[in-house]
Amino acid sequence: MKRPPEAARVARARILAGAALAVIAVAAGGLWYAHDDALSARLLMAVPDGIQNDPPLHAYAIRRGRAAFAAHCASCHGADLAGDPTRGIPDLADRDWLYGSGRVGEIERTILYGIRSGHPKAWNLAIMPAFATANPNKFYKMEPLTPREVADVALYVYGFSHPGQDAQALARGWAVFHKNGFCFDCHGGDGRGDPAIGAPDLTDGIWLTGNGSLASITDSIAHGLQGICPEWIGRLPAATIRSIAVYLNAVSAGPSHE
Amino acid sequence: MNDGTRDGAHDGPAREPPWAAGFFDPSHMNPMRSMILYAIGALTGLAIAGYGLFTAAGTSTRTVPPEDVALVNQRPILRSDFITQLESETGLKFEETSAAARLKVLDEMVREELLVQRGLELDFAETDQTTRNALVSTISQAATVEVTTSPPTEAQLRDYYAKHQADYATDGVMQVRNLVLPAGAKPAAAAVADQAAAALRAGSSPDEVMRRFGLIEGKRYEEDYYFAAKYRLGDEIFEEVRNLDAGQVAGPVAAKDGIHVVLMVKNTKPVPLGYDASRKAVVGDYNTAAQTRLLEATVRFLRERSKILIAPDYVRDYRPADPTP
Numbered sequence: 001m002k003r004p005p006e007a008a009r010v011a012r013a014r015i016l017a018g019a020a021l022a023v024i025a026v027a028a029g030g031l032w033y034a035h036d037d038a039l040s041a042r043l044l045m046a047v048p049d050g051i052q053n054d055p056p057l058h059a060y061a062i063r064r065g066r067a068a069f070a071a072h073c074a075s076c077h078g079a080d081l082a083g084d085p086t087r088g089i090p091d092l093a094d095r096d097w098l099y100g101s102g103r104v105g106e107i108e109r110t111i112l113y114g115i116r117s118g119h120p121k122a123w124n125l126a127i128m129p130a131f132a133t134a135n136p137n138k139f140y141k142m143e144p145l146t147p148r149e150v151a152d153v154a155l156y157v158y159g160f161s162h163p164g165q166d167a168q169a170l171a172r173g174w175a176v177f178h179k180n181g182f183c184f185d186c187h188g189g190d191g192r193g194d195p196a197i198g199a200p201d202l203t204d205g206i207w208l209t210g211n212g213s214l215a216s217i218t219d220s221i222a223h224g225l226q227g228i229c230p231e232w233i234g235r236l237p238a239a240t241i242r243s244i245a246v247y248l249n250a251v252s253a254g255p256s257h258e
Numbered sequence: 259m260n261d262g263t264r265d266g267a268h269d270g271p272a273r274e275p276p277w278a279a280g281f282f283d284p285s286h287m288n289p290m291r292s293m294i295l296y297a298i299g300a301l302t303g304l305a306i307a308g309y310g311l312f313t314a315a316g317t318s319t320r321t322v323p324p325e326d327v328a329l330v331n332q333r334p335i336l337r338s339d340f341i342t343q344l345e346s347e348t349g350l351k352f353e354e355t356s357a358a359a360r361l362k363v364l365d366e367m368v369r370e371e372l373l374v375q376r377g378l379e380l381d382f383a384e385t386d387q388t389t390r391n392a393l394v395s396t397i398s399q400a401a402t403v404e405v406t407t408s409p410p411t412e413a414q415l416r417d418y419y420a421k422h423q424a425d426y427a428t429d430g431v432m433q434v435r436n437l438v439l440p441a442g443a444k445p446a447a448a449a450v451a452d453q454a455a456a457a458l459r460a461g462s463s464p465d466e467v468m469r470r471f472g473l474i475e476g477k478r479y480e481e482d483y484y485f486a487a488k489y490r491l492g493d494e495i496f497e498e499v500r501n502l503d504a505g506q507v508a509g510p511v512a513a514k515d516g517i518h519v520v521l522m523v524k525n526t527k528p529v530p531l532g533y534d535a536s537r538k539a540v541v542g543d544y545n546t547a548a549q550t551r552l553l554e555a556t557v558r559f560l561r562e563r564s565k566i567l568i569a570p571d572y573v574r575d576y577r578p579a580d581p582t583p
Contacts, residue, residue, distance in 0.1 A: 008282070008283050011282060011283055011284065012282035012283070015282050015284075016282070040324065041324035042324075044324035044325045044337065045324050045337075047352055047353050048341065048352065049351065049352065049353055050353060075409075076409070086537075086538075087537070087538065087541070088538065103351075105338065105341050105342070105345075105352065108338055109338055109342055112336075112338055114406065116406075117403055117406050118399035118400055118403040118405075118406065119399075119403065120396050120399070121339075132429050132483050133483075133485065134485040134486070134489065144483065144485070144486060146479075146480060146481065146482055146483070146486070147429070147431045147481050147482070147483060148480055148481060209538075222429065223538075223539065226542075228406045228545070229406070230403070230406040230407045231403060231406075231407075235407070238323075238324075238325030238336075239324075239325070
């Protein structure tokens with residue numbers, strides 16, 4: 001049975017309109033993809049610390065980085081980036097950077113390779129030994145400390161931000177810090193840490209784990225710390241990783257160690 | 259010239275060519291429409307497949323991807339690595355470095371990649387012990403990657419804690435006086451040690467007991483964690499003393515170096531910790547166990563797909579190790 005000419009014309013018009021819409025949608029998608037691809041390429045080829053001087057590119061990176069952070073990082077660091085000191089998860093918005101000084105390139109490297117992630121290029125060098133165990137550092141031969149030495153050096157560290165502690169105990173703690181505890185090796189003789197290896201500043205009142213109480217410091221010295229951040233290279237596009245780095249750099253409002 | 263017979267002007271309305279008849283009418287079968295739709299489908303499929311093929315990792319390309327600063331035999335040198343290397347070598351921020359410095363470091367990285375690739379060609383990974391160690395370490399650590407990328411749920415952690423609850427307690431701390439009657443010191447050594455222990459239990463001081471019965475004491479230690487006390491006393495004596503209260507005496511216990519009589523000076527026994535207080539340690543232990551499991555699963559898989567021949571003098575006793583907890 002043949003359709004009447006009018007019905008055929010309507011059907012033809014609908015099909016043509018549908019096809020036109022499909023073509024427009026594909027073209028728009030292609031244009032968007034090309035635009036996004038071009039921005040991604042620009043982002044990746046830009047000097048990391050200079051991205052903030054290119055407002056459209058910076059805005060693109062922030063938008064993309066925020067979404068990627070929410071999808072991949074917020075489960076540990078929290079949607080507000082505040083971390084969780086009870087679990088040793090750092091606050092990413094406090095301007096205090098454990099590794100490096102918060103520059104985009106440094107953050108990008110941490111996201112790419114992680115921290116103790118198992119990737120050969122990860123931040124693997126330093127761990128906080130567990131001095132109340134038979135083998136405090138599984139990568140490096142170290143002697144354990146006695147309970148009294150742990151207590152003394154904990155008080156010494158506590159004294160950085162709480163002056164007026166017992167002088168004799170502080171002197172014993174100083175000896176442990178600078179001698180058999182080897183604390184100075186990572187944290188420096190003045191306890192101010194070393195962002196080149198991820199050794200925290202013990203004098204600034206910012207605590208990666210715990211609340212800075214004497215008990216909490218004692219626990220960290222006795223049982224050690226070695227937090228983990230996964231590597232994202234190969235699992236997220238390079239432009240997404242850089243976007244997250246730009247986003248975190250912007251949120252934390254720039255370097256803190258300079 | 260128009261002969262007036264083919265333009266249809268005299269046959270009424272213009273007719274569609276046969277291939278176009280019902281082209282847009284879904285109720286009308288049209289072979290040409292079918293062919294065109296087939297062609298569109300085939301071209302779309304080819305385009306998608308081609309995109310996938312030519313953008314997949316490892317695809318040979320003549321253009322350097324934007325995230326890379328160079329490709330050496332298709333092996334990328336990441337811009338991020340380049341920046342890190344450059345800043346490390348020059349001690350300057352990337353934007354402060356000169357073009358000459360950047361080119362120098364880039365060339366160094368290209369050169370390194372070339373030499374690494376040559377090393378792989380020469381199979382140094384097989385023959386050089388340092389490279390072998392590095393490979394074993396890297397592959398072992400790769401198990402960590404799986405663990406870090408899929409953190410345990412709270413339920414998994416609580417389950418692990420429930421199964422290993424005995425491992426989570428405060429640190430036990432003790433201080434002892436470990437007195438020894440040296441091996442072969444006296445003919446009736448056992449009897450003397452009995453008397454020394456009895457004197458200690460009766461309240462004599464360790465120094466007096468040593469003087470009266472000829473016992474000696476090695477280096478005297480202050481309070482120590484259980485693991486350190488165990489190391490110094492030995493497993494057997496430690497088990498004898500670990501549950502003593504201050505002032506109680508263990509022994510005599512015979513050992514290689516003589517007969518020991520141990521006075522407990524102070525013993526702070528471990529107190530079990532709840533889940534919340536143990537959580538940090540539980541996460542660490544859970545991850546360590548997961549890494550071990552994953553590594554052993556990898557080794558099992560490698561064993562299964564490999565042909566391993568053991569020499570006749572070892573084949574009977576050889577058993578693969580399985581340290582999975």
